[in-house]
Amino acid sequence: MTTSARSSASRRPATSRPATTGVPAWLLVIAAVGALFVLLPVAAMVLQVDWAQFPALISSPSSVDALLLSLRTSLTATAACLVLGIPMAMVLARVPFRGRGLVRAIVLLPLVLPPVVGGLALLALYGRRGLLDGALPVAFSTPAVVIAQTFVALPFLVLSLEGALRTAGDRYEAVAATLGAGPSTVLFRVTLPLVVPAIVSGAVLSFARALGEFGATLTFAGSLQGVTRTLPLEIYLQRETDPDAAVALSLVLIAVAIAVVAVAHGAGEPLRRRTA
Amino acid sequence: MSLRLTASLAGRGVSVDLALASGETLALLGPNGAGKSTVLGMLAGLVRPDEGAAALDGTTLFDLPSTWLAPHRRGVALLAQEALLFPHLTAHGNVAFAARATGLARAAARERADDWLSRTGAEAVAERRPAELSGGQAQRVAIARALAAEPRLTLLDEPLASLDVGVAAELRLTLAEVLADRTAVLVTHDVLDAYLLADRVAVLQEGTVVEQGPTREVLARPRHPFTAEIAGLSLLTGRRTALGIRTDDGLELAGTESEPIGAGMPVTAVIRPSSVGLHPAGSDGIPARVTALEPRDDLVRVRTDRLTALLPAAVVAELRLAPGSPVSLRVAPEDVAIAPD
Numbered sequence: 001m002t003t004s005a006r007s008s009a010s011r012r013p014a015t016s017r018p019a020t021t022g023v024p025a026w027l028l029v030i031a032a033v034g035a036l037f038v039l040l041p042v043a044a045m046v047l048q049v050d051w052a053q054f055p056a057l058i059s060s061p062s063s064v065d066a067l068l069l070s071l072r073t074s075l076t077a078t079a080a081c082l083v084l085g086i087p088m089a090m091v092l093a094r095v096p097f098r099g100r101g102l103v104r105a106i107v108l109l110p111l112v113l114p115p116v117v118g119g120l121a122l123l124a125l126y127g128r129r130g131l132l133d134g135a136l137p138v139a140f141s142t143p144a145v146v147i148a149q150t151f152v153a154l155p156f157l158v159l160s161l162e163g164a165l166r167t168a169g170d171r172y173e174a175v176a177a178t179l180g181a182g183p184s185t186v187l188f189r190v191t192l193p194l195v196v197p198a199i200v201s202g203a204v205l206s207f208a209r210a211l212g213e214f215g216a217t218l219t220f221a222g223s224l225q226g227v228t229r230t231l232p233l234e235i236y237l238q239r240e241t242d243p244d245a246a247v248a249l250s251l252v253l254i255a256v257a258i259a260v261v262a263v264a265h266g267a268g269e270p271l272r273r274r275t276a
Numbered sequence: 277m278s279l280r281l282t283a284s285l286a287g288r289g290v291s292v293d294l295a296l297a298s299g300e301t302l303a304l305l306g307p308n309g310a311g312k313s314t315v316l317g318m319l320a321g322l323v324r325p326d327e328g329a330a331a332l333d334g335t336t337l338f339d340l341p342s343t344w345l346a347p348h349r350r351g352v353a354l355l356a357q358e359a360l361l362f363p364h365l366t367a368h369g370n371v372a373f374a375a376r377a378t379g380l381a382r383a384a385a386r387e388r389a390d391d392w393l394s395r396t397g398a399e400a401v402a403e404r405r406p407a408e409l410s411g412g413q414a415q416r417v418a419i420a421r422a423l424a425a426e427p428r429l430t431l432l433d434e435p436l437a438s439l440d441v442g443v444a445a446e447l448r449l450t451l452a453e454v455l456a457d458r459t460a461v462l463v464t465h466d467v468l469d470a471y472l473l474a475d476r477v478a479v480l481q482e483g484t485v486v487e488q489g490p491t492r493e494v495l496a497r498p499r500h501p502f503t504a505e506i507a508g509l510s511l512l513t514g515r516r517t518a519l520g521i522r523t524d525d526g527l528e529l530a531g532t533e534s535e536p537i538g539a540g541m542p543v544t545a546v547i548r549p550s551s552v553g554l555h556p557a558g559s560d561g562i563p564a565r566v567t568a569l570e571p572r573d574d575l576v577r578v579r580t581d582r583l584t585a586l587l588p589a590a591v592v593a594e595l596r597l598a599p600g601s602p603v604s605l606r607v608a609p610e611d612v613a614i615a616p617d
Contacts, residue, residue, distance in 0.1 A: 172362055177347040178320050178354040179425040180377035186348075189373065193364040 042254065049251055050244045057248035065226040066234035067252060073142065073230060074210040077149035081206040084150070085157035086192070086199070092158070093165035104162075111155040118151055119219025126220075144221035145228050149210035156209055157202035164198030165191070204264040208257055278459055279429060283318050283328025283338075290314045290325075290483035294461075296476065298333065301460040303474030303491065305506055311483040312463040316431045319461065320354045321347035332429050332459075348377070353427035357434045359414035361406035367417040368393065368402040374425035392420035396450055412443035416450065423454060430460040436469065448472055467495065467506050479503045497615055499544055510552070510583040512545040513617060521545045521614055527562060527582065531612030542617040549586035551611035554578060554603055556595065561604035566597055580605065 050057070057063070092104055110118055125131050126147070127139050138144045172194060176186045192199070214232040221228035223237065231253050239246040278298035284291035290311035296302045304312045317323030319330060319337065324344065330337040332352070338344045353374075361370045368389050375385035375392075393399045398416040401409055409417065415435060422430060435451065436444040452472050455462075462473055470477050470491055478488035479500055487500045498504040504511030514523035516539050520531030531545050555561055564580035569592065571577075576592045578585045583605055597603070 171360055174320075174322050174347070175354065175356075175360045176362070176373070176377075178322070178350075178352060178431075179374040179421065180348050180351065180353075180427075181373070182348050182377075185377065190362055194362075196364075 045247055045250060048247050050248070053244060054248050054251075057242075057245045058252050060245070062225055062229075062234060063245070063249055063252075066229055066231045066249070067256075069142070069145070069226065069229065070211060070231040070253075071256070073145045073149055074207055076146045077153055077210040078203050078207040080146065080150040081154050081157045081210075082199070082203060085154055085202070085206070086161065088154075089158045089161035089165060090187070090191070093162045094170065107158055108155045110152045111159075115152055115213065115215025115217075116219050119148060119216035119221075122148060122151060122216065122220040139220060140222040140224065140228060142221075142227055145217055145230060148216040148220045149213045152213055152216055153206040153209040156205040157199075160202035160205060161195060161198050164195045168194050200264050204261055207260055207264075211253070211257060211260075279319075279330075279332050279461075281315070281319060281328070281330040283325035283330060283340075285314060285318070285323065285325045287326075288314045288483065292480070292483070292485055294478055294485065294488070296459060296461070298459055299457050300475040301455050301458070301462060301473055303470040303477040304461060304463045304480055305465075305470060305477055305503065306480035307502055310480040312480055313433055314483075315480070316354060316433050316461060316463060319350075319429065320352050320431055321345060321350050322354070335428075351426070351428040352431060353422040353425045353429075354431045354433065355418055355422045355435050357437050359406070359409075359411075359418035361409070361414055361417055361421070363406050366403050366405055367398060367409065367413075370406070370417060371421045371424045374421045378424075378426050388424055389420070392424045393417070395454060396420040396423075410443075411439050412447060415439060415447060419447075419451065419454065423458075428459065430455065430458055432460060432462040432464075434463055434465065437465065465506070467508065470495065470506075497546060497613070499615075499617065504546065508549065508577075508584075510547040510549065512547070512583075514543060514545070515539075516541045516543045516614070520609060520612055529562075529607070529612050530609035531614040532610050533614040535616070537614070537616055543614050544617050546613045546615070547583055547607055547611060549577060549584045551607055552583050552585035553606040554585045554587055554591075554595070555606060557602035557604055559604045561606040564603055564605050566599055566601040566603060568599055569597060578603075583607065 088107060092100065092107070113121075122144075123130060123139060126136050126144070128137070138147060172190050173186050176190045181189070212232055213230070214236065217228065217230060218233060223229045223233050229237070231249060235246050235249045235253065238249060279294070279296040281292060281294045288311055292311070292315055294302070294315070304315060306312050314323055318325050321337070321344075325338075325340065327340050329339040332350070335351075336343050336345065337350055337352070361367065362373065365373060368386075371389035371392055372385045375388040376382070380388060390399070390402070393402050396416045396419045398413060398420055401413050401417070406414055406417075419435070432451075436447055439447060448469065455473060462469060464470060474491050476489060477491050477494050478485050479494070479502060480486070481500070481502055487494060487498070487503055494503060495507040498507055498509060498511055501511055512521060512523050512527070512529070514521045514527075516533075516537045517528065518539060520529045521543055522528050529545060537543055553561070557563065562582055564582040566578060566580050568579040569576050570579070571589060574589050575586055576589050578587055578592065578597060580603065585605065595601075595603075
């Protein structure tokens with residue numbers, strides 16, 4: 001990015017858009033089909049919304065409980081992902097050790113594991129007859145929801161951050177060290193500021209994954225209104241009894257997800273530009 | 277001796293032994309891949325040698341296999357060819373970062389940053405971010421940052437190599453000022469850097485020091501082809517004859533010896549390109565073939581398979597020289613400096 005583009009205007013003028021360098025036409029067609037494949041179902045659902053009933057549908061006590069619980073647990077899980085995931089990504093990206101590939105594969109396991117299986121695994125550890133023998137009695141409580149969400153969301157943060165750390169390289173860190181900065185100073189003042197965009201996007205991905213968590217939560221935390229019944233669970237239950245409410249709540253979930261992504265993108269953008 | 281390094285790293289074919297007095301600047305010369313940057317890396321703590329030891333002002337930097345001081349505890353700052361300014365901080369923030377790392381409080385660090393930015397002529401760009409700086413400005417800030425860390429040893433890895441000629445010339449003067457009383461090691465390809473910035477030079481070839489000593493002495497009387505090359509001189513090796521030198525490939529030249537040398541002893545002869553006359557092939561002189569022409573302003577360095585000559589561009593054009601042209605070279609005996617090898 002050039003100096004003038006940065007200082008003169010916050011938005012790039014349309015004329016600076018680079019000329020396309022010959023993407024084949026058939027590729028555009030397939031890409032459009034792909035975009036529609038994603039967009040059409042969501043659009044169809046939006047068309048099904050009963051707008052007259054909408055406020056009533058989403059303000060029932062069980063819906064409000066589910067929405068607030070979802071927001072609370074997802075934000076907590078995102079924070080947990082940051083606290084655990086940043087050190088994990090640092091170790092994977094910066095500390096050479098034997099078996100690093102294996103460790104990475106294990107860390108990414110929740111990504112490929114069916115969520116229900118993840119929930120069973122959590123039960124096997126924390127459950128009443130689990131390995132910890134109920135020493136940490138969290139199953140079927142709100143903390144269990146957070147644990148389940150963190151379990152499935154953590155790989156998203158680790159994966160995106162490790163990639164960014166590798167791409168950024170360790171040259172700035174080496175310079176900082178030769179200037180006399182200790183490892184913690186280097187981490188907080190050089191390494192992490194340089195990968196803030198990746199931390200933000202990793203956190204957004206983790207939050208979105210936590211917000212949508214269903215299988216592991218249901219298996220490990222159950223479905224108690226106000227305690228463990230998050231929005232996805234509520235939607236699934238409502239689908240049986242009141243499909244209109246399920247659709248309305250789905251729209252709320254989409255709106256929350258879009259809002260979070262937009263806010264995070266807006267917050268990350270200046271940093272991204274600064275460090276580009 | 278203030279700095280002493282004896283270390284080897286088999287993986288990069290490096291085995292060096294260097295010493296430097298306090299306040300002196302050492303220029304590390306050598307062809308690409310000779311191991312110059314590896315030596316700097318060892319001193320900075322970024323490259324770990326297989327074995328060896330290094331000490332700086334009485335502090336052991338490493339003494340393998342038992343002792344290894346982490347880079348941030350060495351007081352050794354590294355300035356690379358790229359400025360590598362932290363992109364998320366302003367120029368001033370970058371310099372203050374280094375000052376803070378020495379333990380200064382925030383306000384004092386800001387003051388020291390101001391001071392170094394003005395000493396390196398970068399105060400005007402203090403509040404800019406690295407992406408908004410030209411190459412020369414960025415390198416000025418990088419110099420300020422390195423010195424704000426108050427290093428006991430400053431390492432410079434071709435700090436001017438990526439800059440335009442004019443910018444490099446200005447920055448070279450700045451470096452000469454700020455490095456004057458500092459212990460520093462400078463990797464360079466440029467003989468001007470060596471003359472202006474370094475008290476001593478060490479020539480590195482294939483990972484070992486082949487020549488070292490005071491800058492002027494080494495560059496005026498090179499004993500190694502690479503040294504002669506970088507000093508812009510022609511170097512012949514051979515044996516002493518009654519008149520001068522007979523090279524290993526049979527060339528005989530009359531010369532002047534610096535001290536009496538017995539016939540048959542191994543000697544070197546150093547010849548300045550400006551003292552070599554170049555004439556059409558077939559006339560008197562040493563038959564040679566042009567290998568390369570290197571224009572420098574209005575002069576051309578004419579490299580041949582024997583000696584290098586320095587001629588006005590007009591003369592080169594008149595003689596219609598091109599790589600491969602046969603020529604005759606003449607050099608007066610008083611311009612062939614013969615010394616014991």
